Amino acid sequence: MFARGVRPLLDQTDLRAELEAHYDLAPSVELAEEMGDIYARMDRVVPPPDWAMHAPYVAAINRLKKERNAVVLAHNYMTPDIYHGIADFVGDSLQLAIKATEVEAEVIVQCGVHFMAETSKILNPAKTVLMPDMEAGCSLAESITAEGIAEMRAQYPGAPVVSYVNTTAEVKAASDICCTSANAAQIVAAMEGDTVIMTPDKYLAQNVAKQVPQKRVVWWDGACIVHERFTPQDLRDFRDWNPGLKIIAHPECRPMSWPRPISPARPRASSIGSAARSRKRPCWSPNARWRRISRTPSPRSSFSAPATCAPI
Numbered sequence: 001m002f003a004r005g006v007r008p009l010l011d012q013t014d015l016r017a018e019l020e021a022h023y024d025l026a027p028s029v030e031l032a033e034e035m036g037d038i039y040a041r042m043d044r045v046v047p048p049p050d051w052a053m054h055a056p057y058v059a060a061i062n063r064l065k066k067e068r069n070a071v072v073l074a075h076n077y078m079t080p081d082i083y084h085g086i087a088d089f090v091g092d093s094l095q096l097a098i099k100a101t102e103v104e105a106e107v108i109v110q111c112g113v114h115f116m117a118e119t120s121k122i123l124n125p126a127k128t129v130l131m132p133d134m135e136a137g138c139s140l141a142e143s144i145t146a147e148g149i150a151e152m153r154a155q156y157p158g159a160p161v162v163s164y165v166n167t168t169a170e171v172k173a174a175s176d177i178c179c180t181s182a183n184a185a186q187i188v189a190a191m192e193g194d195t196v197i198m199t200p201d202k203y204l205a206q207n208v209a210k211q212v213p214q215k216r217v218v219w220w221d222g223a224c225i226v227h228e229r230f231t232p233q234d235l236r237d238f239r240d241w242n243p244g245l246k247i248i249a250h251p252e253c254r255p256m257s258w259p260r261p262i263s264p265a266r267p268r269a270s271s272i273g274s275a276a277r278s279r280k281r282p283c284w285s286p287n288a289r290w291r292r293i294s295r296t297p298s299p300r301s302s303f304s305a306p307a308t309c310a311p312i
């Protein structure tokens with residue numbers, strides 16, 4: 001929809017000048033007030049002065065969507081102005097991929113990283129799929145290529161390859177089956193043979209290995225730069241700060257990030273929902289994606305800023 005390199009949009013002088021030649025994007029308190037119904041969806045986390053800056057962009061993009069017959073698919077980790085103000089559909093990468101099969105619009109704008117847009121294009125070859133920022137990549141997806149899969153196959157002859165959805169189309173094509181974090185253990189358990197190769201996330205593989213002891217799980221040495229940042233010490237510090245804390249960890253976090261026997265999160269969306277609904281204890285999630293928790297009605301949930309993924 002927009003030219004490449006929109007990160008961070010409001011700080012990029014050149015891009016801003018280019019956009020302002022076509023759209024009135026000056027901060028506007030009047031427009032912010034006019035768009036109060038949209039702001040009501042995010043007023044708990046976006047201060048009014050910020051909304052006065054975002055509102056002209058939100059209005060322009062929503063107008064463009066209609067003109068271009070486009071839909072916006074936004075990942076859960078998008079900022080609140082996008083998530084609540086622009087997105088037609090929100091979800092994790094799997095939910096967005098499924099949604100992409102149902103859209104009738106001619107253009108899909110994927111607010112996420114490359115592999116998500118690629119997945120939408122695979123599922124919708126006749127549609128135009130756009131990314132707002134061509135530099136929005138995923139460290140995990142970029143950690144392996146089809147050659148890497150071939151290396152693993154050579155090292156473990158006959159072992160099936162299970163690749164996480166956070167991979168390029170090239171890697172998916174070279175694998176035997178694709179999994180999500182929600183069904184990874186189930187899929188590994190169902191594979192034939194004693195040994196299963198998992199790519200590209202070593203932490204997801206190590207966590208699955210614990211859940212499926214009947215298989216020998218071997219893995220590619222890839223990791224998400226965001227999830228890898230959380231350490232057991234971080235969690236100990238948070239527990240010291242609040243002994244009643246309930247911690248939810250995504251399976252992409254290091255296994256040792258679980259200092260107590262807490263379960264890895266299972267289906268992502270429901271985990272987000274249960275965290276948000278929790279009335280017993282505050283929640284803290286070592287997961288970049290769950291910034292959405294900050295957008296839920298529960299004042300007892302918190303998130304771990306400043307950990308954010310590339311496109312933000």
Ligand code: SF4
Nearest residue numbers: 138139140224226309
């Ligand atoms: S959070 Fe990590 S795994 Fe997810 S898209 Fe960003 S870099 Fe990739």
